[in-house]
Amino acid sequence: MTTQNLLVELFVEELPPKALKKLGDAFAGVLLEQLKAQGLTTAGSVLTSFASPRRLAAHVTAVAVQAADKAVSQKLMPVTVGLDASGQATPALLKKLQALGADALAVAGLKRVPDGKAEALFYNSTVIGATLAEGLQKALLEAIAKLPIPKVMTYQLADGWSDVKFVRPAHGLVALHGSDVVAIEALGLKAGNITHGHRFEAAVDPVVLKNADGYAATLQKDGAVIASFAERKAEIARQLAAAASKVGGGARAIEDDALLDEVTALVERPNVLVCEFEKEFLDVPQECLILTMKANQKYFPLLDAQGKLTHKFLVVSNISPTDASAVIGGNERVVRPRLADAKFFFDQDRKKTLASRVAGLDKVVYHNKLGSQGERVIRVSHIAYEIGKKLYPLDDSTAIHAQLAAQLAKADLVTDMVGEFPELQGTMGRYYALNDGLRPDIADAIEDHYKPRFAGDELPRNSVGVIVALADKLETLVGMFGIGNLPTGDKDPFALRRHALGVIRMLTEKDLALDMNALLQSAVDVFGGAVYTEGVSPSAPVPGTKGVLSTGVVMDVQTREKITDFIYDRLAGSLREQGYSAQEVDAVLALRPQRLGDVAKRLAAVRAFAALPEAPALAAANKRVGNILKKADGTVEASVRPELLQEAAEQALAEALQSVGPKADAAFTAGDYAASLQGLAALKAPVDAFFDGVMVNAEDPALRANRLGLLATLHQAMNRVADLSKLAT
Numbered sequence: 146m147t148t149q150n151l152l153v154e155l156f157v158e159e160l161p162p163k164a165l166k167k168l169g170d171a172f173a174g175v176l177l178e179q180l181k182a183q184g185l186t187t188a189g190s191v192l193t194s195f196a197s198p199r200r201l202a203a204h205v206t207a208v209a210v211q212a213a214d215k216a217v218s219q220k221l222m223p224v225t226v227g228l229d230a231s232g233q234a235t236p237a238l239l240k241k242l243q244a245l246g247a248d249a250l251a252v253a254g255l256k257r258v259p260d261g262k263a264e265a266l267f268y269n270s271t272v273i274g275a276t277l278a279e280g281l282q283k284a285l286l287e288a289i290a291k292l293p294i295p296k297v298m299t300y301q302l303a304d305g306w307s308d309v310k311f312v313r314p315a316h317g318l319v320a321l322h323g324s325d326v327v328a329i330e331a332l333g334l335k336a337g338n339i340t341h342g343h344r345f346e347a348a349v350d351p352v353v354l355k356n357a358d359g360y361a362a363t364l365q366k367d368g369a370v371i372a373s374f375a376e377r378k379a380e381i382a383r384q385l386a387a388a389a390s391k392v393g394g395g396a397r398a399i400e401d402d403a404l405l406d407e408v409t410a411l412v413e414r415p416n417v418l419v420c421e422f423e424k425e426f427l428d429v430p431q432e433c434l435i436l437t438m439k440a441n442q443k444y445f446p447l448l449d450a451q452g453k454l455t456h457k458f459l460v461v462s463n464i465s466p467t468d469a470s471a472v473i474g475g476n477e478r479v480v481r482p483r484l485a486d487a488k489f490f491f492d493q494d495r496k497k498t499l500a501s502r503v504a505g506l507d508k509v510v511y512h513n514k515l516g517s518q519g520e521r522v523i524r525v526s527h528i529a530y531e532i533g534k535k536l537y538p539l540d541d542s543t544a545i546h547a548q549l550a551a552q553l554a555k556a557d558l559v560t561d562m563v564g565e566f567p568e569l570q571g572t573m574g575r576y577y578a579l580n581d582g583l584r585p586d587i588a589d590a591i592e593d594h595y596k597p598r599f600a601g602d603e604l605p606r607n608s609v610g611v612i613v614a615l616a617d618k619l620e621t622l623v624g625m626f627g628i629g630n631l632p633t634g635d636k637d638p639f640a641l642r643r644h645a646l647g648v649i650r651m652l653t654e655k656d657l658a659l660d661m662n663a664l665l666q667s668a669v670d671v672f673g674g675a676v677y678t679e680g681v682s683p684s685a686p687v688p689g690t691k692g693v694l695s696t697g698v699v700m701d702v703q704t705r706e707k708i709t710d711f712i713y714d715r716l717a718g719s720l721r722e723q724g725y726s727a728q729e730v731d732a733v734l735a736l737r738p739q740r741l742g743d744v745a746k747r748l749a750a751v752r753a754f755a756a757l758p759e760a761p762a763l764a765a766a767n768k769r770v771g772n773i774l775k776k777a778d779g780t781v782e783a784s785v786r787p788e789l790l791q792e793a794a795e796q797a798l799a800e801a802l803q804s805v806g807p808k809a810d811a812a813f814t815a816g817d818y819a820a821s822l823q824g825l826a827a828l829k830a831p832v833d834a835f836f837d838g839v840m841v842n843a844e845d846p847a848l849r850a851n852r853l854g855l856l857a858t859l860h861q862a863m864n865r866v867a868d869l870s871k872l873a874t
Contacts, residue, residue: 385398
């Protein structure tokens, strides 16, 4: 099969920069997938995708002019339907053959093949392989149809009558197989070998492509365009590093891969320039300046060796003039008003304290069923105080600090700076808290209470922040579950999965002495009509703070169980991602351990136990004991009357439990879960002997009850660390 390399390019008006990389990958990927499905590629075909602000393209090696013919065997219908009693074709069979382009002459060549309990008629034919023009036409239309377009626009074609829908108006189509143009059409365009380069710096326009393989080199030489997204991104990164190095002093461009992708999608021929602004703006918190430069202008701020913002920044220009002073000056003029706005907002916001802004949260809607942000803050502050008391029962100063931080944590939502830059909520709260003279740990907690915001994000830096972050996430979980706003499928508008994982991470990584049920109860208590009086703590940190208002949320048993299940399900998924087996995770979480900080130690103990030679037999026996106890009438107490132990095997098991049990219990109490489980290995022989020689369901009710009590005692001893039955295969 003769093959040549293939190039397809759509030349369009400027594409959405945030979507460009996905559009380029999708266009090339679907094109290859469709060509492969039609047999036009080989096993060694290689795909290269291109995406620039004004083009989507794909280069595929080893593409055939025509796919190979293909033998096809098609099931038609059961023999009893297709042939009558005399073996002649029925009208149904003839109609089916006609639809396939065959006639009555084909009946003699039909194959009778067993199909289940009957026979079916099969029609064997040869399908002529698709030509490249046919296959590429289909592949291109499919690639266009499947583009992940953020928003479609409708535009008129050159004839003035027809219109098409696409992400942006398309003005050119290239399709080259080697040096030959493939006759295809799309979006009102006919394929050719002509494209266009840089709007201002192309050496030649239009750019003529002689063959598929010269695409990238010709565009760069004649069109002043780096067509490859990846190559353009790498070139920008190289220039950013070089420019920062030229500035000196250990300066480095801020690292932001999303910004780098977006800028890569905005330029065709990158040229990095160094600009600067007045040093007086550095009095504004650097987060504000960095955000306004990145979000509004797509600039790369420069940090010094200590990570502090400098008064210089980098611009990725799309032009490379001999004298770049006009470009540099223009960008410096553009950024100055932005920085001045940030300075104005910062100066104005500091004229009012955070505490004075709390009342304004009553006008900020949180949820129509859960009230305002002001009401939410009251709930979070109560939860924070209760968590603080649980963690530090002998000193309530941390609880009071956590309550104050919780009451002020949302106050920056009504500041000018956060109104302009919502991404700075929490960050600005910290700055304003320090400006108000509050303790650093309270100020840090105001910023940190949103953490962790995403997978891998850092946790709050101090205990006050951890308490407020826990309270904030628990209030969200309980409130949303209480009004029935549960995540469904991939939809989770209130990020409840992320909140649950945040709670899990803080409890486990900080090894907090908090029981899960008690923790949830502290959040549940502020919902469902409970009304609290002024100031839950010995001193109300913010004067005039109201008590918790009734939300009307009904926290029934089922809702609380759903929240608990939701958190443990997230924990199970997280543990499996960390490399623990499903059996290990199920064994530990089946007991719903209250201290999540203990889960890792329990898992390690289960893994060590499972490696023991006695483990399989004990796990199977544990499962058997559990099943017996489930079938018993009523509740079985874990108690044994020694005088009713008649058989030698049950006496031996009771004695083994008396010997092993206290040691295992002591190790469990000390937190040595591995020793607690490994001590159970001594029970294998007496357990095996018990099941071999003792009938549990004896006719004598007293004997039966005593033996069930012995098994309940065994079950209790074996399942303190984990449900070992989950390890049984």
